[in-house]
Amino acid sequence: MAKARALYKKIVIVAAVLIAALFFMRIDNCAAGDISIKSAMKARVIDGYVILINYETYDKWTDGILFKVRCKFEEKEFTFTSSSINNVERGWHKTQITITDVIKKRYGSLKKYEVELYRNGVLVDSKKYL
Secondary structure, X not given: OHHHHHHHHHHHHHHHXXXXXXXXXXXXXXXXXXXXXXXXXXXXXXXEEEEEEEEEEEEEEEOOXXXXXXXXXXXXXXXXXXXXXXXXXXXXXXXXXXXXXXXXXXXXXXXXXXXXXXXXXXXXXXXXXX
């Protein structure tokens, strides 16, 4: 009888932990399914670099979008951030982050970069590029 109670308690504890884990996983992933990075590319322009970002939103309207581009130059690393984007209708969209030529002159060429997508302060997608 005591073994049955101990087994029952273990089952209840495991079930509670699994339910809690599934609940928290759902909260983290609810924003991730609403928006995603489709592609990004670096373009060299006369006054520096432009990181062109294509992304897609799935909700009728999306607010609180922010992009960060973590760049590794020959001599140093920097993070460039977009302004907050709001009132974005469902569909495909483009944005860009400009990096001035002064950074290239001082720290060398852009070797690799990572684009991070945040929604309401939560990281929901990222892509690395060489």
